[in-house]
Amino acid sequence: MMYSPILALSFRESMKNLGMAMSNLGRALADVLVQNLGYSCGNFPKNCDEKTCFLRLNRYPPCPFSRPETGAACGLVSHTDSDYLTILYQDHVGGLQVMKDSRWVAVRPNRNALIVNIGDLFQAWSNDAYKSVEHRVITNAKRERYSIAYFVCPSYDSTIGAYAQPSRYRSFTFGEYRKQVQDDVKRTGKKFGLSRFQV
Numbered sequence: 549m550m551y552s553p554i555l556a557l558s559f560r561e562s563m564k565n566l567g568m569a570m571s572n573l574g575r576a577l578a579d580v581l582v583q584n585l586g587y588s589c590g591n592f593p594k595n596c597d598e599k600t601c602f603l604r605l606n607r608y609p610p611c612p613f614s615r616p617e618t619g620a621a622c623g624l625v626s627h628t629d630s631d632y633l634t635i636l637y638q639d640h641v642g643g644l645q646v647m648k649d650s651r652w653v654a655v656r657p658n659r660n661a662l663i664v665n666i667g668d669l670f671q672a673w674s675n676d677a678y679k680s681v682e683h684r685v686i687t688n689a690k691r692e693r694y695s696i697a698y699f700v701c702p703s704y705d706s707t708i709g710a711y712a713q714p715s716r717y718r719s720f721t722f723g724e725y726r727k728q729v730q731d732d733v734k735r736t737g738k739k740f741g742l743s744r745f746q747v
């Protein structure tokens with residue numbers, strides 16, 4: 549496709565608006581989840597804003613070797629998100645699966661719905677009251693797939709403490725967490741996530 553400055557400008561504007569809408573939604577959802585634990589909204593960590601949260605646009609090309617029954621081939625391997633919350637939009641193709649009761653369950657595509665996943669930081673903050681969901685994406689044999697994910701994250705120097713004591717996790721910064729995850733993946737090919745920070 550030829551580069552068009554007009555298109556690029558409207559894309560930038562759309563992404564900016566989407567980011568802002570997602571940011572407001574993320575805050576509202578976090579408030580509901582915090583209140584559900586019997587706490588007032590002000591208790592949710594503050595350092596999450598438009599400078600620290602981000603959008604990711606995912607494209608999954610078709611893969612003729614795709615076998616959803618067996619989990620082959622993964623467009624995105626099984627993982628949990630290293631954030632507080634993820635707000636996700638998937639297109640009509642499908643392929644997102646979440647782990648429920650030790651089984652992979654397909655998330656039916658719905659163009660009018662957003663999917664909200666708890667991430668590792670909310671699990672730590674809530675002392676395991678909320679669980680970070682394991683998920684993966686299976687590619688489609690014939691069709692390409694798109695998704696948009698908005699990650700609610702704090703700044704790297706933010707301390708992730710539990711809302712109530714005693715905490716099941718030692719206190720750590722988001723930067724420390726990211727680094728540990730990256731080091732583990734580089735060394736072993738696996739993410740150990742919160743298990744590294746359990747007390």
Ligand SMILES: O=C(O)CCC(=O)C(=O)O
Pocket residue numbers: 604606624629636638644683685694695696697
């Ligand atoms: O593409 C999807 O549906 C999921 C994306 C995802 O899990 C991620 O970007 O972390």
Ligand SMILES: [Fe+2]
Pocket residue numbers: 627628629683
């Ligand atoms: Fe994810």
